[in-house]
Amino acid sequence: MPDVTADGLRFHVQTLGDPSAPPVVMVHGMVTGSMASWYFGLAPVLARHHHVFLYDQRGHGRSERPASGYRLDRLAADLAVLTEDLGPSAVVGHSYGGVVALRHAVDHPDRVRSVVLVDSFVPSGAPAPEVGGWAPVPGAAAPAAVRARRRRPNAEEALLGTTLLADLRRTPGPDAADLAGLRMPVLCAVGADSPFREEVEALADLLPADRCRVRVLPGGHALHVDSPGPLADLVSGFLAEVGEPVGGTRRA
């Protein structure tokens, strides 16, 4: 898959599944996240019936890492540009990736068919999230002795040298009135033991009650790691219910 350039930055993009199937865009969480959060879990399950579009957000995974420029509007603009050629899509986001998805839905409601939030919350105003409490990724948990001889800095450690966390805390979430005005269906999956549960439910409360459903699954903040099976069932069922019929034709 070729890298794609947006806003002058190089982005790592991958797709899974039949390109003619209904599109699903997956947005990973920040710091320890990358498309790998989805790639070996929820993405191949959804790819059975969908065209799954994955990308590494700026600064993450194999995408370019600018020193600054991590405010919500920039992250959402990246998503909008990268998915410009996809038809109306479901957008799935983990943690802050869900906030990016919501901002994208506010900016481009005609391009977002539905939204799935996986333990998403807005960290602005709150103390900096404990990085160690975020989704574990293979390699990130390497013992100190291993890390000491790493061929290069751990990606998460390197990312902390950017303005990312400061930008996230400085940027307000999407405007409450904008969120209340969303008309597409939204699924909020919440980790029963998530340390951010209050914040996650506070974000869900901003969404229109007649369009938003909240489901609690066993696990913590990294639901895709803690409850991969139940999460896959929940999201697959939701997309089947609210999306176009599998194998259906696009609207003219």
Place this chain on the structure above:
Amino acid sequence: MSGDTMQGATDAVTQEAILATVTGMIGEIIGEEYLDDLDVTMDSVITEDLELESIEFVALAEKLRDRYGERVEFVDWIAAMELEEIIGLTVGRVVTFVESCLT
């Protein structure tokens, strides 16, 4: 490169040939200069001994797909694993998995 007679890239199905192929892919991902310092064997743990991060597993999946096509469903195979199993994954398990898909 292995010493086997290779009739074509996709025909190499012996463990030695697949190990050489996978080792080459890992070298492309982490940089050949690092590969020189590493002894890649069937027992090498991919996350710890070779220090591959999760996003580099995606790169490995892409290379396997480019090389072997849909015969090797590496993504589905990894997706069915628990996190601990992925963290403990050895080169040998990948090699024998590829071999089982090709034979």
